[in-house]
Amino acid sequence: MSVLLFAEHDNTELKSATLNVVTAAATLGEVTILVAGSGCSAVAEAASKITSVTKVLLADAEIYAHGLAENVAPLLVGLSKDFDYLVAPASTTGKNLMPRVAALLDVAQISDITAIESGDTFVRPIYAGNAMATVQSSDPIKVITVRTTAFEAVAPEGASAVIEEISGTADAGKSSFLGEDLTVSERPELTSAKIVISGGRGMQSGENFPMLEQIAEKLGAAVGASRAAVDAGFVPNDYQVGQTGKVVAPELYIAVGISGAIQHLAGMKDSKVIVAINKDEEAPIFQIADYGLCMDLFDAVPQLSAELDK
Amino acid sequence: MKVLVAVKRVVDYNVNVRVKSDQTGVETTNVKMSMNPFDEIAVEEGLRLKESGAADELIAVSIGSGQSQETIRTALAMGADRGILVETDVAVEPLGVAKLLKAIVGKESPDLVILGKQAIDDDSNQTGQMLSAMLDWSQGTFVSKLVFEDGKARATREVDCGLETVLLEMPTVLTVDLRLNEPRYASLPNIMKAKKKPIDTMTPDDLSVDVTPRLNILKVVQPPTRSTGVMLDSVTDLVHRLKNEAKVI
Numbered sequence: 001m002s003v004l005l006f007a008e009h010d011n012t013e014l015k016s017a018t019l020n021v022v023t024a025a026a027t028l029g030e031v032t033i034l035v036a037g038s039g040c041s042a043v044a045e046a047a048s049k050i051t052s053v054t055k056v057l058l059a060d061a062e063i064y065a066h067g068l069a070e071n072v073a074p075l076l077v078g079l080s081k082d083f084d085y086l087v088a089p090a091s092t093t094g095k096n097l098m099p100r101v102a103a104l105l106d107v108a109q110i111s112d113i114t115a116i117e118s119g120d121t122f123v124r125p126i127y128a129g130n131a132m133a134t135v136q137s138s139d140p141i142k143v144i145t146v147r148t149t150a151f152e153a154v155a156p157e158g159a160s161a162v163i164e165e166i167s168g169t170a171d172a173g174k175s176s177f178l179g180e181d182l183t184v185s186e187r188p189e190l191t192s193a194k195i196v197i198s199g200g201r202g203m204q205s206g207e208n209f210p211m212l213e214q215i216a217e218k219l220g221a222a223v224g225a226s227r228a229a230v231d232a233g234f235v236p237n238d239y240q241v242g243q244t245g246k247v248v249a250p251e252l253y254i255a256v257g258i259s260g261a262i263q264h265l266a267g268m269k270d271s272k273v274i275v276a277i278n279k280d281e282e283a284p285i286f287q288i289a290d291y292g293l294c295m296d297l298f299d300a301v302p303q304l305s306a307e308l309d310k
Numbered sequence: 311m312k313v314l315v316a317v318k319r320v321v322d323y324n325v326n327v328r329v330k331s332d333q334t335g336v337e338t339t340n341v342k343m344s345m346n347p348f349d350e351i352a353v354e355e356g357l358r359l360k361e362s363g364a365a366d367e368l369i370a371v372s373i374g375s376g377q378s379q380e381t382i383r384t385a386l387a388m389g390a391d392r393g394i395l396v397e398t399d400v401a402v403e404p405l406g407v408a409k410l411l412k413a414i415v416g417k418e419s420p421d422l423v424i425l426g427k428q429a430i431d432d433d434s435n436q437t438g439q440m441l442s443a444m445l446d447w448s449q450g451t452f453v454s455k456l457v458f459e460d461g462k463a464r465a466t467r468e469v470d471c472g473l474e475t476v477l478l479e480m481p482t483v484l485t486v487d488l489r490l491n492e493p494r495y496a497s498l499p500n501i502m503k504a505k506k507k508p509i510d511t512m513t514p515d516d517l518s519v520d521v522t523p524r525l526n527i528l529k530v531v532q533p534p535t536r537s538t539g540v541m542l543d544s545v546t547d548l549v550h551r552l553k554n555e556a557k558v559i
Binding site for chain 2: 068070092096097098102103104107108112121125126127128131132133135137138139173174176177179180181182191195219230231237238246251252262273274286287288289290292293295307308
């Protein structure tokens with residue numbers, strides 16, 4: 001069986017999520033990585049070294065620079081005849097692209113898989129992770145997005161796969177990239193951080209988030225937020241952890257001033273250790289927390305900061 | 311501009327879903343059902359386009375059992391002009407839904423189709439992208455800001471590392487994210503008025519679309535539950551336990 005894995009990158013660096021997807025892909029068959037982008041040969045180099053990767057296809061063209069689905073989908077469709085599986089991380093890039101590919105191939109797409117039972121049977125969360133569905137695909141080619149937190153990362157070094165340059169497709173002429181407003185942070189990336197500290201509505205204002213940043217600095221953690229905090233404009237959208245935001249599963253998740261709506265729990269309940277700090281003892285977050293502190297966060301967080309300095 | 315919005319009837323977002331004991335799915339009998347929250351945002355955006363004069367007609371489409379008519383009525387009460395129900399008892403997958411919507415687009419020729427980015431029941435996040443592919447249109451997914459200029463759509467998208475803005479040729483398919491707008495509530499007079507608005511009913515067969523599922527659901531189970539933790543009295547105790555008991559810091 002052969003698997004084509006769509007690499008996530010920014011034309012310079014391979015995103016670490018790709019390493020988790022390789023683990024899933026390698027259980028399905030021989031892994032070829034597709035690097036589509038512009039001026040992205042360094043990414044192809046990095047991809048060729050990933051453990052378990054046997055080949056890298058490099059499609060280097062201006063029209064792939066920003067990963068527009070209208071341009072990238074035909075590339076995957078053109079390559080699909082040589083593969084049994086097309087996989088990508090269940091990131092916003094993968095979610096944008098893979099359904100388009102599946103529709104062009106007239107097959108179903110299997111979203112956000114968390115386990116592989118066999119070559120055609122996969123487990124995926126539904127209802128915000130309140131139920132797990134085991135689904136069997138009858139399609140000749142399986143188009144899949146992978147929940148990266150559900151699979152370990154492979155070693156980024158170990159292989160020396162061949163890199164084959166492939167010719168691109170034509171510009172679909174349907175869309176163009178205008179610009180981006182990316183959140184710049186010194187912190188580790190939310191979805192791959194070992195420790196995450198998130199703030200909710202209880203933070204009261206975006207001006208209080210530096211308190212969490214300070215803790216994050218001390219712990220080498222990433223900072224996240226609940227939907228309520230994002231909707232209130234405390235922090236940007238890419239901080240959101242939950243059913244419709246990012247899914248995280250760090251070693252330690254610290255929820256500060258988060259009540260724990262099921263939509264938020266969907267994004268963090270697979271964390272190894274959960275700490276909840278909330279002044280409302282009835283907050284549902286306490287039901288899934290390993291350690292609960294019923295305290296005003298404006299007392300608890302400075303204390304935590306001081307305690308970590310000891 | 312003619313705008314089509316797709317609306318889905320789902321288990322209300324406040325309901326704690328329960329897995330059926332025979333593992334065939336989740337309990338939906340005697341459970342509150344509502345319009346998928348993302349679809350409310352799609353309807354609202356369509357209404358705002360109408361109110362700004364950019365759109366002249368807003369059609370709400372739903373696919374599902376006869377009860378999906380209630381979901382269409384909700385869209386009509388919010389202000390949509392008319393509805394289309396594709397009635398089927400099959401649990402149609404996103405691929406099938408996209409095919410049905412494509413057939414309706416063929417009949418109605420809208421300039422714009424707006425959908426929620428995902429339904430909160432199956433959490434697939436596929437239908438809009440699939441529809442766009444089948445129509446060979448542009449796609450703007452996870453949209454949090456939308457502006458029309460020079461006959462094109464300028465869409466700001468919520469992506470993993472922030473925001474991205476793309477320019478889309480028309481016609482286009484958009485899927486909307488949470489921050490695009492705040493959906494309105496239907497007023498009582500509008501709920502009454504909505505009862506008189508027309509809903510066209512058809513079946514997948516009428517549209518010559520095969521909606522046979524491609525995925526066989528073998529079982530649906532509850533996820534593993536977390537064991538209850540402990541309540542602590544002090545930050546000192548917390549840090550002590552994180553260091554020595556959980557060993558995570």
